[in-house]
Amino acid sequence: xxxxxxxxxxxxxxxxxxxxxxxxxxxxxxxxxxxxxxxxxxxxxxxxxxxxxxxxxxxxxxxxxxxxxxxxxxxxxxxxxxxxxxxxxxxxxxxxxxxxxxxxxxxxxxxxxxxxxxxxxxxxxxxxxxxxxxxxxxxxxxxxxxxxxxxxxxxxxxxxxxxxxxxxxxxxxxxxxxxxxxxxxxxxxxxxxxxxxxxxxxxxxxxxxxxxxxx
Ligand SMILES: Cc1cc2nc3c(=O)[nH]c(=O)nc-3n(C[C@H](O)[C@H](O)[C@H](O)COP(=O)(O)O)c2cc1C
Numbered sequence: 574x575x576x577x578x579x580x581x582x583x584x585x586x587x588x589x590x591x592x593x594x595x596x597x598x599x600x601x602x603x604x605x606x607x608x609x610x611x612x613x614x615x616x617x618x619x620x621x622x623x624x625x626x627x628x629x630x631x632x633x634x635x636x637x638x639x640x641x642x643x644x645x646x647x648x649x650x651x652x653x654x655x656x657x658x659x660x661x662x663x664x665x666x667x668x669x670x671x672x673x674x675x676x677x678x679x680x681x682x683x684x685x686x687x688x689x690x691x692x693x694x695x696x697x698x699x700x701x702x703x704x705x706x707x708x709x710x711x712x713x714x715x716x717x718x719x720x721x722x723x724x725x726x727x728x729x730x731x732x733x734x735x736x737x738x739x740x741x742x743x744x745x746x747x748x749x750x751x752x753x754x755x756x757x758x759x760x761x762x763x764x765x766x767x768x769x770x771x772x773x774x775x776x777x778x779x780x781x782x783x784x785x786x787x788x
Contacts, residue, residue, distance in 0.1 A: 585678040585762025590769035592785050599757040599773040599781060600645055603681065606759070607643075610674040623671040624650070626661035634661060640672075641698065647685060647753040651698060653715035654689070655746045662687045668752055678762035685754040695748030700740075707741040708732045758786070 596602050610619045620640040628634040634657060642649040648670060653659060662668065670683040689695075699707065712728035719725065732741075754775065761769040768788035773781040 583678075583762075584764050585768065586764055587676075587678045588761050589763070590759060590761040590771050592771050592783055595759075595771055595783065597781065597783075598645075599754070599759070600643065602759060603643065603757065606674075606677070606679060606681065610672075610677055610679070613676045614674050619674065621672075622648075622650075623673075624658065625669045625671075626658050627665045627667060628657070628661055629664060634658065640670075641749070644751075647751040648683065649690065649749050649751050651695070651747070651749045653710070653713075653747050655717075656715040658716075659746075662750065670752055680760040682756075682758040682760070683752065683754050684756040685752040687750045687752050690749035690751055692748070696743050698749060699743035699747070704741065707743075708736065710747040711736075711741070711744050763788070 596605075607619070618639075621637050622640050623635050624638050625633050625635040636658065638650045638652060638658075640648055640650055654663075666687045668685060668687045670681075670685070672681045673679075699710070702710075708729055711732040713725055756772065756774050758770060758772040763769055766788060770786035770788055772784050772786050774784070776782050
């Protein structure tokens, strides 16, 4: 049944963004916005971000992953290296990330280069995951066709048995990526669709060019 959504409309008026008062480094602004989002969005999946890759078939592919850490160098998430996204990144490591925090009427878009995290950092994160998630990383061939639902449960039981009474090692096909940004855009919704858009572009290792974009 078709549905017309043309009346779905909000007036954005929560905040403003001024290029003359933003910090020189976008990671600082990211931190400020993230902290506000944690409060305002009641922490519900506030670290969920859309990750787009250039698919092997030429189609862009997008999916949600969880941001697990950010540093001055970039944004870290974990996944299966053999997944669709893992294969896409191996071929072309240019990716984009997007956050949307509706209550704050904010979006952040990040363009960057994805690199595998050093093994010791992936090991460190894997060790602190709940045992169930550790077993899941072994049991599920992410993005591959599987014969039926029970296949995952059977795989889970198999690895649960295999690692009984032992620490579970990180599978080599599972680990982190860091997305090193080359461009970060902060979007603050404004009335009449005259939104504030401030874009940072990396000029060299340390300095960013700050520009305002039309909405
Ligand atoms: C809220 C949310 C968080 C997710 N977090 C992750 C994550 O951190 N890592 C991951 O590999 N998949 C995560 N997923 C699943 C992915 O969206 C995706 O289905 C999976 O990674 C396979 O993607 P691919 O086939 O494009 O590689 C999450 C999904 C949702 C809805």
